[in-house]
Amino acid sequence: xxxxxxxxxxxxxxxxxxxxxxxxxxxxxxxxxxxxxxxxxxxxxxxxxxxxxxxxxxxxxxxxxxxxxxxxxxxxxxxxxxxxxxxxxxxxxxxxxxxxxxx
Amino acid sequence: xxxxxxxxxxxxxxxxxxxxxxxxxxxxxxxxxxxxxxxxxxxxxxxxxxxxxxxxxxxxxxxxxxxxxxxxxxxxxxxxxxxxxxxxxxxxxxxxxxxxxxxxxxxxxxxxxxxxxxxxxxxxxxxxxxxxxxxxxxxxxxxxxxxxxxxxxxxxxxxxxxxxxxxxxxxxxxxxxxxxxxxxxxxxxxxxxxxxxxxxxxxxxxxxxxxxxxxxxxxxxxxxxxxxxxxxxxxxxxxxxxxxxxxxxxxxxxxxxxxxxxxxxxxxxxxxxxxxxxxxxxxxxxxxxxxxxxxxxxxxxxxxxxxxxxxxxxxxxxxxxxxxxxxxxxxxxxxxxxxxxxxxxxxxxxxxxxxxxxxxxxxxxxxxxxxxxxxxxxxxxxxxxxxxxxxxxxxxxxxxxxxxxxxxxxxx
Numbered sequence: 315x316x317x318x319x320x321x322x323x324x325x326x327x328x329x330x331x332x333x334x335x336x337x338x339x340x341x342x343x344x345x346x347x348x349x350x351x352x353x354x355x356x357x358x359x360x361x362x363x364x365x366x367x368x369x370x371x372x373x374x375x376x377x378x379x380x381x382x383x384x385x386x387x388x389x390x391x392x393x394x395x396x397x398x399x400x401x402x403x404x405x406x407x408x409x410x411x412x413x414x415x416x417x
Numbered sequence: 418x419x420x421x422x423x424x425x426x427x428x429x430x431x432x433x434x435x436x437x438x439x440x441x442x443x444x445x446x447x448x449x450x451x452x453x454x455x456x457x458x459x460x461x462x463x464x465x466x467x468x469x470x471x472x473x474x475x476x477x478x479x480x481x482x483x484x485x486x487x488x489x490x491x492x493x494x495x496x497x498x499x500x501x502x503x504x505x506x507x508x509x510x511x512x513x514x515x516x517x518x519x520x521x522x523x524x525x526x527x528x529x530x531x532x533x534x535x536x537x538x539x540x541x542x543x544x545x546x547x548x549x550x551x552x553x554x555x556x557x558x559x560x561x562x563x564x565x566x567x568x569x570x571x572x573x574x575x576x577x578x579x580x581x582x583x584x585x586x587x588x589x590x591x592x593x594x595x596x597x598x599x600x601x602x603x604x605x606x607x608x609x610x611x612x613x614x615x616x617x618x619x620x621x622x623x624x625x626x627x628x629x630x631x632x633x634x635x636x637x638x639x640x641x642x643x644x645x646x647x648x649x650x651x652x653x654x655x656x657x658x659x660x661x662x663x664x665x666x667x668x669x670x671x672x673x674x675x676x677x678x679x680x681x682x683x684x685x686x687x688x689x690x691x692x693x694x695x696x697x698x699x700x701x702x703x704x705x706x707x708x709x710x711x712x713x714x715x716x717x718x719x720x721x722x723x724x725x726x727x728x729x730x731x732x733x734x735x736x737x738x739x740x741x742x743x744x745x746x747x748x749x750x751x752x753x754x755x756x757x758x759x760x761x762x763x764x765x766x767x768x769x770x771x772x773x774x775x776x777x778x779x780x781x782x783x784x785x786x787x788x789x790x791x792x793x794x795x796x797x798x799x800x801x802x803x804x805x806x807x808x809x810x811x812x813x814x815x816x817x818x819x820x821x822x823x824x825x826x827x828x829x
Contacts, residue, residue, distance in 0.1 A: 375714055377575065378609075378639065380684040390641070393653040399611065399637055414714050 339409025363408040370410040422515035426452035429708030429722040430521030435812030453494035466552035498678040500701045522672035524709035530668035533643035564601030565661030577717040584755040591757030605633040616771040688712040695742040715748040724749040727819040749821040753798035761794035767821040776825035
């Protein structure tokens with residue numbers, strides 16, 4: 315997808331809109347990506363976003379169930395926070411790659 | 418004497434017992450394998466049972482017949498693994514010590530995980546085909562079913578043999594057509610994935626097939642519960658899909674004992690955190706994991722267990738000699754996809770390479786076409802049953818390398 319122009323920086327994304335470099339992420343950038351998905355970020359969103367980034371850094375494969383066991387939200391609340399595909403949208407906003415659906 | 422203990426005498430465990438017996442010094446090592454069930458099911462055959470292609474007796478044999486002489490077989494349930502003291506406790510209270518442990522306890526369907534699944538309609542209008550019982554019950558149902566809304570639904574993204582539900586869908590289409598009632602059956606495929614499959618090139622091929630066969634696809638549908646009164650699936654977003662006959666793939670989990678032992682991954686599905694290259698457990702260095710029991714991001718399928726088996730054998734021999742675990746599993750997976758009417762497709766992929774079109778060099782049989790539907794692939798699929806019982810379980814080398822090869826694949 316088109317790179318994101320943000321604070322004078324050009325931030326590269328892959329074909330799904332995921333950041334190519336997770337290190338370029340910032341909370342302000344998250345707000346901008348979320349807005350493009352029509353999501354207003356609350357404190358709860360950020361709690362989850364930080365948790366996702368932490369797990370990604372640890373190399374943990376991410377699934378909806380794992381999020382539901384994070385103690386932050388259950389599956390239903392996760393869907394309410396990130397409608398549509400919650401894991402995909404949350405990963406895009408958190409600036410991490412698309413979670414691998416195992417096949 | 419040292420002890421090598423294998424938990425689980427399914428595809429992966431049985432294969433490892435057969436391989437290791439030929440490579441470990443009999444004067445130095447005892448090999449023991451433990452399993453709670455006496456029957457070995459040819460799981461790829463479950464797919465064909467509902468349509469009467471295989472009869473139940475085609476796919477069940479006794480586990481003990483595949484455990485070689487020289488390996489001690491214990492028919493009992495494991496209570497838990499005490500990894501800190503290198504012991505395994507059985508339900509009878511008996512304790513087994515090990516120097517090396519291989520966990521091969523597989524995955525199973527757990528319909529109780531979803532509200533309304535194992536309820537009033539279970540085995541009346543709601544069936545699974547991932548168990549022997551479910552497949553047989555569904556075959557009885559299909560014999561007299563006169564049509565209506567058939568829904569095939571996946572409860573989770575992480576399931577055994579991820580193409581099996583699609584194959585079931587294609588076979589159902591052909592089955593009703595041959596029965597002359599296809600016009601009376603509306604087929605809908607409901608999946609939590611964004612498309613029919615996860616890998617783009619294979620999805621494109623499969624989508625075309627689904628369209629040709631007039632099968633509706635409902636993607637991104639994560640089922641929350643099943644309403645037995647209204648006969649509808651309800652998603653976490655509040656969307657609904659009605660059904661007359663539901664064929665579900667329930668949540669798949671690893672053995673309960675994994676959780677008891679504190680070895681489960683933190684998604685609560687009881688799969689064991691495993692190094693995806695060496696197949697060593699992440700918690701204990703003398704514990705290895707193979708097949709469906711691992712949490713590695715590869716398919717949960719017999720072909721994967723087979724490719725892992727070659728790697729694991731090498732690494733266990735390295736481990737015994739105190740050498741680095743230099744054999745690396747690449748996530749190689751290979752499967753035939755039945756598409757109905759005596760045809761099938763073949764896909765071959767690994768952690769890094771998605772299924773690609775081209776030719777698959779199959780020694781003796783000749784090259785087979787990848788990502789293409791034809792009769793030869795269907796024969797390959799049927800031939801695999803023989804290969805499974807006679808070569809794969811007994812640990813013989815198959816003429817396919819463990820690491821995926823790019824030979825014949827078209828990347829452009």
